[in-house]
Amino acid sequence: MDDLKNRYRQVVADIEAAVCAANAPQHVRLLAVSKTHPAASIRTLYELGQRDFGENYVQEMVAKAAELSDLADLRWNFIGRIQSNKMAAIVRVAAAVQSLGSERHARLLAQAAKVHAPRLPLPVHILVNAGDESTKDGVGMADVLALAHVIERELPELALCGIMAIPPPLMDANQTDAPELYLQLRALADQVGAGDLSLGMSGDLRQAIAAGTNCVRIGTALFGPRRNS
Numbered sequence: 731m732d733d734l735k736n737r738y739r740q741v742v743a744d745i746e747a748a749v750c751a752a753n754a755p756q757h758v759r760l761l762a763v764s765k766t767h768p769a770a771s772i773r774t775l776y777e778l779g780q781r782d783f784g785e786n787y788v789q790e791m792v793a794k795a796a797e798l799s800d801l802a803d804l805r806w807n808f809i810g811r812i813q814s815n816k817m818a819a820i821v822r823v824a825a826a827v828q829s830l831g832s833e834r835h836a837r838l839l840a841q842a843a844k845v846h847a848p849r850l851p852l853p854v855h856i857l858v859n860a861g862d863e864s865t866k867d868g869v870g871m872a873d874v875l876a877l878a879h880v881i882e883r884e885l886p887e888l889a890l891c892g893i894m895a896i897p898p899p900l901m902d903a904n905q906t907d908a909p910e911l912y913l914q915l916r917a918l919a920d921q922v923g924a925g926d927l928s929l930g931m932s933g934d935l936r937q938a939i940a941a942g943t944n945c946v947r948i949g950t951a952l953f954g955p956r957r958n959s
């Protein structure tokens with residue numbers, strides 16, 4: 731647990747340092763990605779002040795939420811693959827959904843939220859498949875604004891925050907300036923909903939902050955290697 735606390739302090743310090751180094755300092759939210767890690771680790775970070783946690787698997791999120799139900803202001807952010815038959819379970823527990831990747835899912839999520847969400851509207855990010863990779867879910871960059879319009883005009887149960895992206899791995903992990911694709915994502919996010927950009931993981935935190943991200947999603951650098959789930 732001491733290792734976990736030290737890694738948490740290190741990640742918070744790394745974010746602060748990268749924000750100071752960025753041309754346009756910004757507020758960067760830390761989403762602690764806790765998939766495959768036990769509820770006890772989440773509780774430890776909560777006690778250090780962390781409130782936002784990211785989960786990828788519905789059943790795992792639901793189980794951890796039950797185990798940690800005494801932590802009333804902890805926020806579960808769903809960042810995993812959405813399945814249409816799990817919508818109700820997602821919106822009952824998640825305070826926000828960052829992985830909304832199609833119009834069909836947007837409509838189904840809005841319907842489920844209307845019936846099952848404890849609070850409306852439900853904050854969502856559009857998941858962008860920034861590298862147009864066939865193996866990844868999400869909307870191509872060219873189609874993001876069309877989906878944003880559908881959500882804003884037709885789905886009042888959803889509050890559109892912005893976009894979330896998992897770009898292809900960087901060619902040079904040591905580069906410190908913002909990659910061109912990251913700057914394009916920043917510009918795209920500015921046109922979507924409240925303009926929030928969720929970009930940056932353990933391996934590209936500095937570059938994402940240099941590009942002006944608002945939210946980094948950090949798993950490995952906090953919790954260590956993932957356990958097999």
Ligand SMILES: *Cc1c(COP(=O)(O)O)cnc(C)c1O
Nearest residue numbers: 763809931932947948949950951
């Ligand atoms: C697992 C995951 C992360 C965390 O990745 P790390 O490289 O472990 O920091 C971030 N975002 C999403 C969507 C994930 O699935």
